[in-house]
Amino acid sequence: MFVFISSCSHAEKKKNVSVVSISHSTLERVEPPNWFVGLRNTSLQLLVKDDNIGTSKPSISYVGVSIDKVNKAKSNNYLFIDLKIDKSTKSGKFDIIFTFKDGTKKTHTYELKSREKLAEDYIGFNSTDAIYLITPDRFSNAIESNDVNTKLKDTSLDRSDGYKRHGGDLQGIINHVDYISDLGFTAIWPTPVLINDMPKGSYHGYAMTDFYKVDPRFGNLSDYKKLADKLSEKGMKLIMDQVANHCGLEHWWMKDLPFSDWVNNQKNYEENIQNWNWKTNINSNHRRTTNQDTYASEIDRKGNNEGWFVAGMPDLNQRNPFMAKYIIQNSIWWIETLGLGGIRQDTYPYSDKEFMANWAGAIMKEYPNFSIVGEEWSYNPLLVGYWQQGANNKDGYASNLKSTMDFPMQKSIIDGINEEESWEKGLVKLYEGLANDFHYATPKDIMIFLDNHDKSRLYTEVKEDATKAKMALSYILMLPRIPQVYYGTEILMNDTAKPGDHGLIRTDFPGGFKGDKINAFTGLGLTDDQKSMQNFVSKVLNYRKNSEAIQDGKTIHFAPFKGTYFLFRIKGNETVVHILNKNEQPITIDLNRFTEVGLEGKTLKNVISGESFVWANEIKLTQKGSIILTTK
Secondary structure, eight states: OEEEOOOOOHHHHHTTOOOOEEEOSOOSEEESSSEETTOSOOEEEEEEESTTGGGSEEEEOBTTEEEEEEEEOSSTTEEEEEEEEOTTOOOEEEEEEEEOTTSOEEEEEEEEEOOSSOGGGOOOOOTTOOEEEEOGGGTOOOOGGGSOOTTSSOOOOOTTOTTSOOOOOHHHHHHTHHHHHHHTOOEEEEOOOBOOOOSSOGGGOOSOSOTTOBOTTTOOHHHHHHHHHHHHHTTOEEEEEEOSSBOOTTOGGGGSOSSTTSBTTHHHHHHTGGGOOTTSOOOOOOOGGGGTOTTOOHHHHHHHHHSOSBTTBOBBOTTSHHHHHHHHHHHHHHHHHHTOSEEEETTGGGSOHHHHHHHHHHHHHHOTTOOEEEOOOOSOHHHHHHTSTTOOOTTOOOOOOOEEBOHHHHHHHHHHHHOOSSHHHHHHHHHHHHHGGGGSSOGGGSEEESOOSSSOOHHHHTTTOHHHHHHHHHHHHHSSSEEEEETTGGGTOOOTTSTTOHHHHTOOOTTSSTTOSOBTTTTBTOOHHHHHHHHHHHHHHHHHTTOHHHHHOEEEEOOOBTTEEEEEEEETTEEEEEEEEOOSSOEEEEGGGGGGGOOTTOEEEETTTOOEEEOSSEEEEOSSEEEEEEOO
16 A cells, blocks of 8 residues: 655645655565564664565654665565664564655554563573473373465375374464373473475474564464463473574565575575475585584585585575575574574584574574574584584584583483393493593583484384383483473374384373373373373483482492492482392392491382382392382
């Protein structure tokens, strides 16, 4: 709609002064969609997208806000506006006026919001927490009316197909926060819920087509905020799964890229765009060791950092300063908007590592008590340790990243628990895996897990042996780590029919969907083993929630002996003893070996059974499994 300024006098009109037309139509995009006053970093870069907006001149009249620089892009449909926001600037709305050469104007009303809490009050996840990982599409479907959206490319809905949408949503998670809290978890990490307007596989969330929009099949921004608020009310934290490395091929900017280097291998893409498909050459080798390898060739480094993850996920070029700024601001916007308790960053070593250090550094500078965990899918502790802040790296690299994911220890635990060749051999794998902690800057800040949305489920990995599952899970919950547990692990969900199949790994949670005959939320239809596991998880986690020894205590472990492995966590007057026993027959262990721990004559309680035990000369272990004892 066009309106005319009516303040011109009749006399001015007689002088042939032109009447300026102003469009009040909304611009196609201005991102971030709003910002916040009171941030430490007083700069803001707006991405503006609209037809020929690059030929306009923007102006702002608002106290405390000034335009520092206007940056044109290769495409005339973009402007990048650098703003300065004084620390004294008040929250409020103001117009950005875009004046074109022909005198026409367009306006956009922008808002600076007040912050809901101080930067120091954004407390990230840490070793006091236990994290529940959820694939939202497969957890609980509370609102069936949003299952299919005909305006989006993927309209599939088929619960019998592991690679199509099943209908889970944000409200489904909200409805079951109490269940998760009662189990003893203190944080929730949902896999991405931002829109994936992709023609297939849209359920998993990692091919985002808009970094500021919630997928309507999951709900909307209000629902996302409701989840964050519900968790906050329970004293729990929301961790957001973010992706800085890539987007979905159907992302809105792929139809009109602002610069010639907005994505990696862009020339290849643009030259083949008409024939681009899921098998197109994407110039990728993903040799992640090139980030650390002093002998790595340049072509191998580029193959890892610049190659596309897959042909359907364009690789973002973080060396472009506007892209870099866009990603950093997007993360900060979500932290402020949702009051996040952490970020999990996908495919961490695939991105430009200098950018990742700057990204993490910008966030941690703004929120000094925040937490970020990066995914480094490697079983080599040298590689995992490289990414953690404080690592003594030979190349001097400082990541600013508080936490990494402990794939090496995960493998050691699974392999060790499954080992049957001898009493000690398997348990030694656990013992020596933990002994690698000397390499990590801060072991207790590392995230340990046994299964997740990409890896085969724990129950499948341990050959559907419930005792082994309890042994493995209790061990990670006792370690100097931040534990993460995948939804359904507490009821022995499995992918045994086809181990490693993503559709099965991400199976629907029973009871989360209309018509389910089994309901794990209420216990209806669960087997005895499933109920036992659920009860076991609840007892251990709820004890851990209040145990300073487990959360922040000294760790002592003793080399495996006679098919047993003893680990101790100690702080103040609290000592927690974790015993793994692989013996099928009863065995008696001499406790004099553990004299240095100082438990002689003390009464300890079994966390699971509640039975008391006086620490004296020996302990008789009557069955295979795990035991957790505490002096508390």
